[in-house]
Amino acid sequence: MTRPSPAAESALTVDGTGLLCVTLLLRLRKEIDGAPTGTVVHVIATDPAAPLDLPAWCHMTGHTYLGPVPGERPVYALELTDGARTTRPDAPWHALEQER
Numbered sequence: 001m002t003r004p005s006p007a008a009e010s011a012l013t014v015d016g017t018g019l020l021c022v023t024l025l026l027r028l029r030k031e032i033d034g035a036p037t038g039t040v041v042h043v044i045a046t047d048p049a050a051p052l053d054l055p056a057w058c059h060m061t062g063h064t065y066l067g068p069v070p071g072e073r074p075v076y077a078l079e080l081t082d083g084a085r086t087t088r089p090d091a092p093w094h095a096l097e098q099e100r
Contacts, residue, residue: 029092
């Protein structure tokens, strides 16, 4: 199975320049809502915690973290996966409980 490289063309870019990771994750969650499986997302993130928080968020949700994108700006790539866990709109670091 081959994965797109982090430098793969993104279908969606989320600009989190100047945002702390909490706010960045709020924006990311909102921007990817409704995007199809397989979408490669480039996240521009200047928060020094982003290289730790983005892979952790991907691990929690089930999306695939592809890594940093080479270039002058701090950009990280992820791929949206089928069956990923949905997170709360107001707290994207918490999985949304499934209704029973």
